Every structure is written in structure tokens, then in C-alpha cells.
Amino acid sequence: MPYRHTVGPRTHVFADLATLMAKATPVRSGDCLAGIAAESAEENMAARWCLAEVPLKEILARPLIPYEADDVTRLILDDHDEAAFAEIASLTVGDFREFLLTASSEMLARIAPGVTPEIAAAVSKIMRNQDLILVARKCRVVTRFRNTIGLPGTLAVRLQPNHPTDDPAGVTASILDGLSYGCGDAVIGINPVSDSIQTMGTLLTLFDSIIERLEIPTQACVLTHVTTTLDAMNRGLPVDLVFQSIAGTQRANASFGVTLPILQEAHEAALALKRGTLGDNVMYFETGQGSALSADAHHGIDQQTLEARAYAVARRYRPLLVNTVVGFIGPEYLYDGKEIIRAGLEDHFCGKLMGVPLGVDVCYTNHAEADQDDMDTLLTLLGAAGCTYVMGIPGADDVMLNYQSTSFHDQLYIREVLGLRRAPEFEEWLARIGLTDASGTLLPGGAESRLLTAAPDLAA
Amino acid sequence: MSTQTDALWRRLARLTPARIGLGRAGAGLPTREVLKFGLAHAQARDAVHTPMDAAAIAGAVEALGLPTVTVTSGAEDRATYLRRPDYGRRLSPEGLKALSDTAAESVDLALVVADGLSARAVHEGAAALLAAFKPHAERAGWRLAPVVVATQARVALGDAAGAALRARAVVVVIGERPGLSSPDSLGLYVTFDPKPGRSDAERNCISNVRPAGLSFDLAAFKLNWLLTQAFARGLTGVNLKDESDRLIEAGTPDPAIGRG
Numbered sequence: 086m087p088y089r090h091t092v093g094p095r096t097h098v099f100a101d102l103a104t105l106m107a108k109a110t111p112v113r114s115g116d117c118l119a120g121i122a123a124e125s126a127e128e129n130m131a132a133r134w135c136l137a138e139v140p141l142k143e144i145l146a147r148p149l150i151p152y153e154a155d156d157v158t159r160l161i162l163d164d165h166d167e168a169a170f171a172e173i174a175s176l177t178v179g180d181f182r183e184f185l186l187t188a189s190s191e192m193l194a195r196i197a198p199g200v201t202p203e204i205a206a207a208v209s210k211i212m213r214n215q216d217l218i219l220v221a222r223k224c225r226v227v228t229r230f231r232n233t234i235g236l237p238g239t240l241a242v243r244l245q246p247n248h249p250t251d252d253p254a255g256v257t258a259s260i261l262d263g264l265s266y267g268c269g270d271a272v273i274g275i276n277p278v279s280d281s282i283q284t285m286g287t288l289l290t291l292f293d294s295i296i297e298r299l300e301i302p303t304q305a306c307v308l309t310h311v312t313t314t315l316d317a318m319n320r321g322l323p324v325d326l327v328f329q330s331i332a333g334t335q336r337a338n339a340s341f342g343v344t345l346p347i348l349q350e351a352h353e354a355a356l357a358l359k360r361g362t363l364g365d366n367v368m369y370f371e372t373g374q375g376s377a378l379s380a381d382a383h384h385g386i387d388q389q390t391l392e393a394r395a396y397a398v399a400r401r402y403r404p405l406l407v408n409t410v411v412g413f414i415g416p417e418y419l420y421d422g423k424e425i426i427r428a429g430l431e432d433h434f435c436g437k438l439m440g441v442p443l444g445v446d447v448c449y450t451n452h453a454e455a456d457q458d459d460m461d462t463l464l465t466l467l468g469a470a471g472c473t474y475v476m477g478i479p480g481a482d483d484v485m486l487n488y489q490s491t492s493f494h495d496q497l498y499i500r501e502v503l504g505l506r507r508a509p510e511f512e513e514w515l516a517r518i519g520l521t522d523a524s525g526t527l528l529p530g531g532a533e534s535r536l537l538t539a540a541p542d543l544a545a
Numbered sequence: 546m547s548t549q550t551d552a553l554w555r556r557l558a559r560l561t562p563a564r565i566g567l568g569r570a571g572a573g574l575p576t577r578e579v580l581k582f583g584l585a586h587a588q589a590r591d592a593v594h595t596p597m598d599a600a601a602i603a604g605a606v607e608a609l610g611l612p613t614v615t616v617t618s619g620a621e622d623r624a625t626y627l628r629r630p631d632y633g634r635r636l637s638p639e640g641l642k643a644l645s646d647t648a649a650e651s652v653d654l655a656l657v658v659a660d661g662l663s664a665r666a667v668h669e670g671a672a673a674l675l676a677a678f679k680p681h682a683e684r685a686g687w688r689l690a691p692v693v694v695a696t697q698a699r700v701a702l703g704d705a706a707g708a709a710l711r712a713r714a715v716v717v718v719i720g721e722r723p724g725l726s727s728p729d730s731l732g733l734y735v736t737f738d739p740k741p742g743r744s745d746a747e748r749n750c751i752s753n754v755r756p757a758g759l760s761f762d763l764a765a766f767k768l769n770w771l772l773t774q775a776f777a778r779g780l781t782g783v784n785l786k787d788e789s790d791r792l793i794e795a796g797t798p799d800p801a802i803g804r805g
Contacts, residue, residue, distance in 0.1 A: 118628065118630075120633070254560045255559075258560040262554075416617075416628065419629060450722060451586070451725070479561075487724030489586070494569060497572035503618070
């Protein structure tokens with residue numbers, strides 16, 4: 086059934102819900118590349134007017150990809166919590182926006198299992214950036230492995246010690262640097278160059294020894310394909326978290342070489358290891374707008390809606406961490422700083438609304454129209470929005486993946502400006518080893534030498 | 546910071562090209578580090594946006610004794626190129642005609658020099674790479690098409706170019722997406738039986754070709770190895786693993802040359 090909206094003398098017609106949602110999306114290069122973006126500013130706004138009047142029940146009743154054709158659609162509908170949805174079942178998309186602006190944190194937590202990705206994406210399309218920040222800030226998603234992530238007033242950091250040859254000494258040097266700035270409470274997580282089990286074993290053993298030796302209340306992850314991590318677990322290697330890149334359609338996941346049964350198997354294997362001391366959130370997922378289009382698996386659906394569908398996949402496995410790699414994929418999907426900033430806020434909002442512990446890799450490549458000033462802006466907005474975690478990369482320059490993200494210094498900046506604390510167990514550890522005072526502020530001059538002398542052989 | 550700690554950080558910094566041990570001014574970076582980062586980003590941006598000087602590239606290639614033909618892709622300018630990768634994979638109608646007119650009889654190999662995402666890498670390295678490769682091609686006796694110099698081009702443009710030139714294989718020498726510390730890196734993509742619609746899984750790639758990375762001589766050696774294998778086995782891509790390192794370790798070219 087087509088949707089229509091009349092503006093003065095002109096009636097805009099949208100063939101179906103997927104078309105309407107694509108045309109209502111704030112314009113970005115990826116949807117233009119797919120040929121599904123609004124063709125005029127008026128059409129963009131007409132679609133938003135029209136979408137605001139669509140009942141949430143109707144979105145639920147009209148899957149964008151048929152149930153029979155896609156296992157992500159099946160997951161979304163099979164996992165849907167009718168009781169949680171009952172509280173919002175009578176609302177339109179426009180009503181829902183107003184409901185969210187007034188809802189308490191408790192109410193938002195209650196409805197989260199009833200919010201499908203399509204509902205989250207639809208309402209985000211008619212929300213301004215300030216709405217996305219305000220509502221996300223009220224959403225509480227707390228997860229635990231060896232520490233507690235996502236408490237109000239905290240921001241965690243993934244310490245990302247990437248190295249162009251996976252050299253253990255070089256990786257260790259970056260880890261010690263990051264720890265000295267108080268980074269690493271989300272995870273110490275590396276993108277290795279090599280996907281080999283040998284490299285994985287070397288790095289897992291290294292991380293395990295550093296965490297154990299320094300008694301750091303955190304977890305480690307080597308970000309390789311889920312099948313390699315399964316192999317590692319079968320070999321008895323010390324795996325804390327299982328990583329996988331995921332997307333919002335079955336075909337896009339297939340292009341990553343991943344299926345829902347493989348994720349299930351890995352989830353169960355990691356749970357069986359019982360390596361978490363405070364909780365059993367053992368999964369780490371990465372996502373990003375544009376991945377389905379780049380795999381030619383987008384079904385004519387806009388990239389932001391598909392991104393939200395990836396969070397439904399993540400949600401099933403109760404992850405410790407999920408992050409959108411927002412500016413990594415390149416300008417053909419998000420062209421400039423404005424599009425990257427908008428997408429980062431949308432992704433964070435949709436994830437949190439759905440009950441997923443969303444962090445953001447605030448980042449860009451050198452062929453995008455963006456720079457570190459744009460990243461400062463997005464980091465500040467995400468800090469205000471209560472973002473779960475960001476990346477900590479030496480000097481913001483990833484020398485393995487060749488892109489720029491946020492640095493060890495950047496997290497100091499956002500903590501100072503917004504008063505954000507680290508995961509409490511990690512914060513206590515930093516104070517105990519003398520790196521910070523009780524309030525989490527780095528102590529001046531020489532305190533990090535205690536870290537280095539605590540591990541004299543690690544950097545040898 | 547104590548002198549001893551300073552010395553330790555200096556030692557750690559030698560273990561990785563990552564920007565560690567930068568020091569801080571409150572929560573911020575020291576001024577010199579802010580400026581160093583800004584300069585590196587400026588160079589990477591310039592590498593992306595500086596137009597390729599196709600005439601100069603053609604001149605340098607012809608000076609090696611290799612004829613050239615200059616084409617453009619379907620992307621008319623840099624902004625379109627960055628937004629529409631599909632346009633950058635096609636030849637413009639004029640480009641297609643120029644190559645079709647050039648093609649007389651089938652050849653073994655078409656070479657395409659493409660700006661990609663770093664004209665700087667092409668300006669500084671393409672002719673040197675071809676100079677290093679030419680003796681290999683002569684020794685093998687491969688018949689070469691004129692070298693195509695392609696503007697606003699992506700890797701897959703080589704498929705259309707190779708097909709138009711009736712080549713058994715195509716090599717695309719292209720400026721790679723610049724990293725903050727590598728604005729001058731070339732990539733070499735080898736595709737057997739080129740034709741539009743080939744996937745990336747059907748190519749082999751030699752990456753990080755630049756003076757501070759994989760040297761031109763070593764890259765030419767590896768390229769020769771891959772092409773020899775491709776012609777012998779009738780394929781490129783995931784089923785053709787680059788095992789040229791074994792020969793390198795056996796001492797054929799200079800084994801001391803690093804891989805960056």
C-alpha cells in the first residue's frame with residue numbers, strides 16, 4: 086500500500102514503508118549511492134510528516150524484508166516482547182517521539198524489549214540531534230564481565246593497541262601507554278593484521294598475562310573472525326570476549342561469513358569458560374552504516390534502518406560491548422563531518438533505545454570531508470548522550486587500519502569537561518596503583534613509572 | 546617525569562610506529578604534537594585531492610620506451626569520484642573508444658596507471674615502479690598494450706580497460722587510500738582475463754609500495770612472480786597465494802628490504 090503526503094499543490098507518493106523510511110532519512114551519501122534517498126528537500130520533509138503519522142503497530146506488521154526470506158527479520162519478530170510493546174502499542178511514530186522525550190529511565194528500560202529496530206529507526210528519522218541526545222542519556226544499559234560498564238555518569242574506553250605487524254613488544258608498548266592515561270576499562274582489544282590462530286594465541290596469552298600480572302579489572306579481546314575465536318576456545322586459549330562484525334540482513338552477515346547458529350555456538354562456548362568475575366556478558370560486536378550496501382545485500386532499505394537491525398542481532402546474545410564504527414567505511418556512505426556526526430548520534434540512540442550497550446568509534450578516513458574538529462564535536466555530543474564507551478588509540482592515529490579515531494588524550498578531555506568517570510572497579514584499581522587520585526584524576530609527573538616498574542619485563 | 550621514565554618511554558616508542566609517549570598538557574596534547582598530527586592529516590588530504598598530472602605521468606612512462614594512452618573514468622570530478630565508486634570503475638565513453646581504437650591484436654598484458662585515492666603516490670612512484678618492472682616483462686617476452694593513464698579511476702576500471710585492449714591480464718598501479726603516516730603508497734592489482742564484473746576475490750594485490758614500505762624493486766619482483774603464476778595457472782585471486790616471499794628468503798632479490 087502506498088503512502089501519501091500532500092504539501093500545497095503537490096502530493097508526494099511513497100510506494101511502500103521501506104521507500105517511505107528511506108526518503109524520510111536525513112540525506113547521506115550511502116542512500117544516494119543506493120538510489121533510494123529523497124530527491125528534494127521537500128520530499129525529505131514530506132516523508133517525515135508522513136512517517137510521523139504511521140502507527141507503530143503498522144511498522145511491526147509490515148516487515149521490510151519478508152519473514153521467510155531473512156533470518157534477521159525472523160529474529161526480530163520471534164524475539165519481540167509483546168508485553169513490553171503493549172505500553173506503546175497505541176502510538177504513532179510522531180507520538181512515540183513525544184513519549185520518549187517525557188519518559189523516565191525506568192519506563193525506557195521497560196519498553197526496550199518491545200522496540201524493534203524498524204521502530205527505533207523510524208522515530209530517529211523525525212528526531213533532531215538534541216532529541217537523540219536527550220533520550221539516549223536517559224537509557225540505562227549496564228553490562229558486566231570483570232567490571233561494570235554503562236553506569237550513569239561513566240564513560241569507558243577500549244584500549245586499541247594496533248600494530249602493523251602484530252609485534253608483541255610494540256603492542257605492549259601501546260597498552261602501557263594507554264593504561265598510563267587510565268584507558269582500558271571497556272576492553273583491551275586489538276585488530277590483528279593476521280587472522281591466523283598462531284597470532285591469536287600469541288596476543289591472547291600476552292593480554293592475559295598483562296591483566297593477571299597487573300591485576301587489572303578488565304577484559305581482553307582479539308578482534309578476529311568468530312570461527313577463529315571458536316578455534317581458539319577449542320584449543321584452550323584464554324578467550325574473554327568473542328568478537329564479530331555483524332550487519333542487519335542475512336545476506337550481509339553471510340558476506341562476513343557469519344550465521345546466527347555460529348554466533349549462538351560461540352556465545353555458548355564463551356559462557357562455558359566462566360572467565361567473567363562480575364558478570365557473564367561475553368560478546369563484543371561491531372557494526373556500521375553502509376555495510377549491507379557494500380555487500381550488495383541491502384534490499385532497497387536505507388542504511389540507518391539496516392544498522393538498527395544489526396543491534397537486534399547483537400541484543401539476542403547479551404553483549405558486553407557493541408560499537409558502531411561510524412566514519413570508517415568511507416565518504417561514499419557518510420560523506421562529511423555533518424553526516425558522520427548525525428549517524429553517530431542516530432546509531433547510539435537506536436542501540437540504547439533497544440537496550441544494547443552502544444559505544445561509538447568516533448572516526449573518519451582521510452578521503453572523507455572530516456577532521457579532528459568534527460571528532461571533537463561528535464565526542465562531546467556522545468559524552469552528553471551517555472555513550473557507553475569510545476576508542477582510545479595512541480595519538481588518535483591507527484597505524485594498522487589507517488584511519489583516525491579518538492585518543493587517550495581525548496578521553497581525558499571529555500572526562501574533564503563533563504565529569505565522566507571510569508568503570509568503578511577500574512577506577513579503584515587506578516587509584517590503588519597510584520596513577521590517579523580518588524576522584525580519578527591523573528596524578529602529575531612520574532606516577533606512571535609505578536605501572537612500568539610493576540611490569541619491568543613486559544616491555545622488554 | 547623522571548629522566549629514567551623518560552628513557553623508558555623513548556625505548557617503548559621505538560617498538561611501534563604508533564604515537565605513544567606523547568606527553569600531555571593537562572588533558573590535551575603538547576602543542577608540537579597537535580601540529581605534527583595536523584601536518585600529517587594535511588598531507589594525506591592533499592594526497593587525496595591533488596589532481597593527477599596525467600600528461601606528466603604519460604611523459605615519464607614514455608621516457609621508459611612505453612607508449613601510453615590517456616583516459617578518464619565515468620566520474621567527472623573528485624567530489625563525484627568520492628561519492629560514486631561505481632562511476633570510477635567505468636571508462637568514460639571517450640576512454641572506451643580510445644582503448645578500442647588502440648587495440649589491434651590481443652596482447653598478454655595491459656598496464657593501467659590510476660590516480661585512485663593518492664595522486665601523490667602516482668606522481669612519486671608510478672614511473673619508478675614501471676621502470677623496475679620493465680626488465681621482468683622483457684625477459685618474459687610478454688606483449689604489452691600501451692600503458693593506460695587513467696584519471697578519477699578505481700581498481701575495477703582495469704577490467705574494462707583490459708577487456709577493451711584484449712589483454713590476457715591487467716595490472717592496475719593505483720594510489721592507495723592515504724594513512725596519516727603513508728600518503729605516498731601505491732597498490733598493484735593483478736587480474737587474469739579482465740572483463741567488467743570481476744570481483745575483488747578474483748584479484749591479487751601487492752600493497753604498501755613506497756620508499757618507506759615495500760620497495761619498487763621488490764614490488765616489481767613480486768608482480769613478475771604473480772603474473773608468471775597467473776599465466777601458467779590461468780587464474781588470479783584467492784586461489785593464487787603470493788608465495789614469492791619464499792624466493793625472496795632464498796636470496797633472489799635483496800632480502801634486507803623491509804615490508805613496512
